[in-house]
Structures are given as C-alpha cells and as structure tokens.
Amino acid sequence: MRIGVVTFPGSLDDVDAQRAVRLGGSDAVPLWHGDADLKGVDAVVLPGGFSYGDYLRAGAISRFAPVMGEIIAAAQRGMPVLGICNGFQILCESHLLPGALIRNDHRRFVCRDQLLRVENNRTPWTAAYAEGQEIRIPLKNGEGGFVADAETLARIEGEGQVVARYLEVNPNGSLDDIAGVSNERGNVVGVMPHPEHAVEELTGTGTDGLGFFTSLAASVLA
Template sequence: MKVGVVTFPGSLDDVDAQRAVRIGGNEAVALWHGDADLKGVDAIVLPGGFSYGDYLRCGAISRFAPVMDKVVEAAGAGMPVLGICNGFQILCESHLLPGALIRNDHRKFVCRDQLLRIENNRTPWTSAYEQGQEIRIVLKNGEGGFVADAATLERIEGEGQVVARYLELNPNGSLNDIAGVTNERGNVVGLMPHPEHAVEELTGSGLDGLGFFTSLVEHTFA
C-alpha cells in the first residue's frame, strides 16, 4: 500500500514514520502540510513532533493546514489514518477522534518505554496484534493526557473504541489509562506512544511497534 506521511513545520518523527512504513512492507509517500492533494495514497500517517510550534494548543493550527482538508475528506470516505502523539492531537482537534489531549498531570515531559495492552485489534492499524496483547513501545510527550466528558468516555468504552491502554503506570493522567482510541468506523486511530520507534532491534526498543505498520498489509478491508 502507498502510505502518505505528512510533514508539518515542527514535525520531528516524520522520517522515522516513513522508515517504519517501509519496514512494515508498504510504500512511503512524503506529504507536505501545504499539499492540496494526497498523491494517490491508500493510507495516511500524521507523525509526532511539535507542529507549528504547538502554539495555541497542540495540533490546533495544524488542523487548518491545507492538507488536512483532504485528510478529513479521505477519512470520512474510509481511508485508514493513524495519528501518533502530535498526530493524535491533530486528529482530535480535527474532530476525527473523540476527546482531547491536555498537559500531563505531573506537568513534566515524559520519555520512557511504556507497556500497553491492545484493546481493539479490529482496526487497519492493529489487526496484526492479538486482542489483549501486551506490547512495549516508546512514549514521549508533555501533553498526553487523554480526557473526555463522562458521556463520551462511556460511549467509547462501551463501543470498543479504546485501541490501547497503559499498563504498569499511567504516565500522563489519561482517563481510564487510555493510550489510543479509534473512531466509530474504526479506520482512524490515534495513539500517544510511538510505534515507529519500535520497528527494528538496532535502533529502537524492540519490535513491538511493527504491527501498526504490517497491519495495513494483513488487514482485510471491507
């Protein structure tokens, strides 16, 4: 599959995401925040970093980048979209995902290998994992606390929209230990930890993140 990786001004992990896409068996296509089209890609990754300097709120300006009009349109048509860290924040700001990300409850930037449990393996980004599988990948954020109102939280829990949950400890105060969510359709996924940093033994924390990228190859699309 052709997977577009969007670079915003301030993106840090776009090259890492492109490499992970290729290691996962897909073709990586570089997209720029000012692009008016998606260059025929089959899926999209919004990478981590500090897009537009995180001014106003994380992801608040990126939501209005020209490329995001096309991303929102494509996501609405069922295209798989993965937002990692800052990309997760952008997806929430774009109303493609429920909830919001706020400053960590301890008010400090956190960087650690984090244990997660895959709660939903029915998305195009998680189908390579077993339901309930525990994985360890890198986490690095300053505004990673997932929040939602009580009704939204009840809905996403009840409808299986929680994709991954923190284990061992909650690193940022996220409600219900939520590390990632999906939309109702299941094609859009936001994840606060960084699977792209765990796709090869030499330069990462193992291989536990690779499934997010091989899933696209293995997933059967409706």
C-alpha cells in the first residue's frame, strides 16, 4: 500500500504520520499542499498541526490548497482518507465529513493521554480494532469540540458514523463525547486524538494507535 501524507504550512505531525504509516506496513509518500498531484497513492492521511496558522479558523484555508481538490475528488470516488486533529478540521471544512470543530469549551489548549472507545470498526482505518475496544492515545488540541445541528447529530449516531468516543472525561466539550466520525460511505474518517503518537512501546502510551495504520492493508486483503 502507498499512503500519501500531506504537508501544509504549519503541519507539525506529518513526519510522525509518515513513520506510523511505515510501522503499519505501508509505504509513506510525502505530498505537498501546493501540488495538485497525489502521486498514484492508494490512500491519504491529513496530519495534525496548525495549517496556514489556523488563520480564519482551523482548516479553513487548507481546504482550498491545490492538493485538496485532488483529495476531495478521490475521496468522493472511494479513496480512503484519514484526518488527524487539524486534518479532521480540514475534512469538515471540505464537507467530506459532517459537523464542525470549534474552540474547546474551557477555552484552553488541552494535552493529555485520552481513553477512547472504538464505536465503528467497519471503516478502512479501524478494521484492526474490535467494536467497543478501549484504547488510549495522546490528544492535543485547542479547537477540538465536535458540534453539529440536532438533525445531523441524530443521523450520524443512527447510521453508525461515530468512529470513536471519549471515555473517562470529555476533554473539549464535543457533543455526545464524539472523538471521531466517518462519512456515510465509511472511507473518510476524522479523529481528534493522535494515533500516530501511539505506535511504539518506547514512547507515549504504547501501541494502541497502530491499528489505524495497519487496518488499511488488512481491509484491502480481506
């Protein structure tokens, strides 16, 4: 598998995501925000950070980067796309995912090891997990509160589009404790916590995040 990892101005975790992709058994292909070229990749990861300085609001400018035109079209054709933190914000701004991410309800940046429950393991990015499995991975955000209108919230809950949910504590005020969602088709997933920071025993919280990067190859081979 060839998985592209996009670098935007202000991306912080693109190299971490590339490493996680490689540890997950795939080839990591660097993609540049200014190039309308996906280099023939099989899937794309939008990493965390502060793309374009989070000017206007997080992800609002990145959504118009040349590479995003190609990603949006490929996602609509079924290409798997994973957005992590800022990448999740970009996917919502691109209307590839429902809802929006707003400033944390306590108005402070939060950085913690966060317990999650995997609610949907039927996506290409979560197939390595059991439904209901609890995992602990790092979380760091200032605009991580997931919101949606009542109709949208009812729809994504009813159709199983909630991918992960916060346990123990809701760190940012997300509605229904939602930590990640998918589109209706399931190929596009956004998560606010950072699985790429939990892929090795030596550092962080262990390897609970590695499943996001091994799932894709396993789902293709299934």
